[in-house]
Amino acid sequence: MKSLRMQCMAEQTDYGTAGQTGLTVTLLDKMWEPLRQAMSDRLIPGASAAVLYKGERLRYAGGLAVDIPSETTEATLETLYDCASLTKVSVTLPLVLILLDQGKLKLEDPVSSYLPEFHRADKSMITLRHLLSHTSGFVASYDFHTQPWTPQEILDFLAKEPLAYEPGTLCIYSDVGFILLGEIIPRLFGMPLDQAAKKHLFDPLGMKDSGFRPSPGERPRIAATEYSMATQAYWHGIVHDENARAMGGVSGHAGLFATAADLLEYARMWLASANVRPSAAHKPCLLSPPAAVRAITKQTPLLPEVNRGLGWVLKGDTADVSGRFFSQQAFGHTGFTGTSLYLDPLQELAVVLLTNRVHYGREQSVTQLRTDFHDAVAAAIQASSL
Template sequence: MRTGKLLVAAVLTVSALTVPGASTTITEQAYTGRIDRPQYEFAPPDTVLRPGLPGDVGLDPAPLRAAEQFVTDWTKPDPATGHPHFAGAVGILAHDGVIVDETVAGGALRYADAAGAELPPAQQVPMRADTIFDMASITKLFTSLAVMQLVEDGKVALDRPVAQYLPEFAANGKQSVTVRQLLTHTSGLAADPRPSLWQGYPDIPSRRKAVLDSPLTNQPGTTYLYSDINLMTLGFLVERLSGQPLDVVVRDRITQPLGMTDTAFNPPAEKLDRIAATEFQADPPRGMVRGQVHDENAWALGGVSGHAGIFSTAPDMAVLAQAILNGGAYRGARILRPETVRDMLTDYNQAFPGHAHGLGFELDQRFYMGALSAPTTAGHTGFTGTSLVIDPVSRSFAILLTNRVHPTRNWGSINPAREKWASALAEAM
C-alpha cells in the first residue's frame, strides 16, 4: 500500500492534488524517504515515452517481475477449473515517461468453441506486443474526450440539458438530464437498453431511436448507476454537433493527431491476423467473434457506439495515457487543454461514496487500480478484459489488455490480475 500517497489524500483536498501551485509542505514531509516524489502539475507536454529499466527511474524491479509471472500463470490452465483465467494478455507499466515493463503471454486466438476446445497448435495465434484488442467500455473514454473537445469549442455546456442539443432525447421525462450527468453516470437512466438493440429492433435507425427514447429509472442526480445508455447518447450528441460520424470524429480529433495508428472502430480486414479473438456467440449466432465488436448493442449499431466499439493496442493506449499525464498533449499534438484534463479528473460524485467519477474517467477504484488507487487516480475497464490506470501524482500508468471472454464470458473475474498488475507499479515505487 502506498502509505505516503494515502496520507496525502487524507490531509489534502482533491483540488490541492490537481491544481498547479498547491502547497507541498505537508506532502514533502509525508514522502520523506520515498524514492518517488508527488507531482502537482502535469508532466511537461513534450514528454515522450521511451523504453528503460526500472532502475533508470528509481524503481524496484522485483514487484514487476512478480506481476509478469502472475499474468503469465493466469494464461495457463488452473488445476481447479481446467482452463486459464484468460487466453492471453499484453501489459505495459510506465513511470515518469519511461516504459519500465512490457509483458506478452498466451494466445490471441486459442479456442474453437464455447466449450473451450483448443485449436490445433498450427491454427492458434500467439499474443504479440502489437496485438489489437476489443477495448469494450474503454471506448467511453474516447467518447468523453470528444465531448470535452466540443466543450472547449463552445458547442456544449456541461450543465445544460442534453435535450438542448438532441431535442428527441427529452422523450419520457428526460428533459432535465444534463451532459454532466451522462458523463458521471448520475442521469437516472438504466444500465442497458431493454430489449437489447439486436433483439428488439429491425434496423439501425430504430435502434438509435430506442436509445434516445429510453425512460428514466431514477430521478436525475439522485443515484449513481453505471449506464451504457449514457455514453450511447453522448456519441449521438458528438455526431449531431460535429456533423460527422463518431468514428470519424475520434479518428480526426484524437487518434490521428496522437499517432495511434492501430486504434479505431471496425478495424480493417488486413489487420485481422493481429486481432485478439473474443467470445464464441450462439445467441446472437455470430460464432467466434474476431475483428468485430464483441458488445452486442454496439454490434447492432454497426460497430460504432459511444459506449463500446474501439479496438486498440497496448502501445497506442500508452500514448493516450501519457497524453493525459502531459495535460492533453503528446509529440506536439494537443487534443485538450490542461484545465480540461484537470476537470475530467475531478470527482463530481462525492455524494455517492464508492463511485468516484470524473468526466468520463472512473476515479479511485481499488478493485482494479490496486495500490495505485487514490482520489486522483483515473481509469476504466472493459468487459472483454481490458484495463487502464493513470496516476497523475506519480506520473505513472498501468495497462493490462486481455481477451478474457475468449472463448466464453463465464470463466470468472480477472480483477485480481488487474489489481496485481497496477499494484506492482506502486510497490516498485
C-alpha cells in the first residue's frame, strides 16, 4: 500500500511557449525525472524547480512541502522555501555589487573601514574581497545561537577572535564573511538589510514573494524544514539556520524565503547584466556588466585548486554541482536546506532547485540529486537541438 505521501505526489508544470526552443513535452518531462526518483526514495518530500532557457521559463512542482503525521501539504509552483545560503548570492552579493557600482565601496577596502571593531593588527588586512571569496581567515562558523548576544556583541566577538589562517592563503567556506557583509550593507544604504533587499532587488525585479521573516499568514505556502527537539515542532516559516534565527531572521548569510519563479527572475538579471545573449537582455540590469563579470571571474588566483568568484562557486571548484554538461562558464551556489541556483551563460541557461531535504533529517544528502538534475536539464536541451 502506498504511503499518504506517495498518494499525494501531485505535479504541476508550466511550460509557457517552450515549444519555440525545440523542447518537446517528452524532453521536458525527462528533466524532472531525478526529482521524482528522489521523492520516491524519500530523499526529499517534494520540490519546486524552474529553468530559464533562451529566455523561456519552464516550471515544475511535485511531492509535498509538509510531510508530517498531523499535516500534509502539496508542493506547488508558488511554494516558498527557506533558501538558506542562497541568501549569500541572491541578496548580499548583489547589494554589495550595487554599492560597488555606486562608488560607495571598493573590493580592496579593509573591513575595518566600515566596522571600526576590526581596527586590530590581525584583522586590518581583511578586505571585502576576502569576505566575498571565503578567504578571510575565519573558520566556517561559530555558535552564536546559544549565546544571548546582540549583533554588536557578535561583532565584538569576531573582532577579538583569532583568525584560523592568514587572509588570502586558504579558502574555507564561511558564514562569517557574509554575516559581516550583512552588517556593512545597512550602514552604506542607510536602512536594514531586508529593507535594502526589497528596495534595490526584489521590487525592481518583480520578486514579489521574496523576503525575510515571512508573516504568519504566509505559513500555508511555506515548506517546512527540520524537526526541532527543543520546540517539539518543525521549523515552518521561521529560518532554519540557527545563527540567522538568533539574529532575528535577517542576516547576510541566511534568512531569505523565496519561490523558484522569483529566483529565476533573479537569474535572468544575471544573464542580462553580463550581456550574454539578446534574449536575456529585456529585464532590468541592476548590475553593471563589469561588476557582474568580476563576480563570476576567479578571485582565488593563488589557490589553483580553488575556483571561487565573488560569492559564486565557479565550474570545477570542489563545491561545484553543475554536472557533466554545463559549460566552463557555469557558476552557482547551494543552500543547506536543499536549495540551489546554477547558471550557464554559454547555453543561456539558469536552473533553480528548491527542496526541503532536511525535513527527513539533516543527514539526507542531495549532492548527487543536484548534479543528476542539472545533467537531466542539460541533456534535454542538447537533445532538442539535434
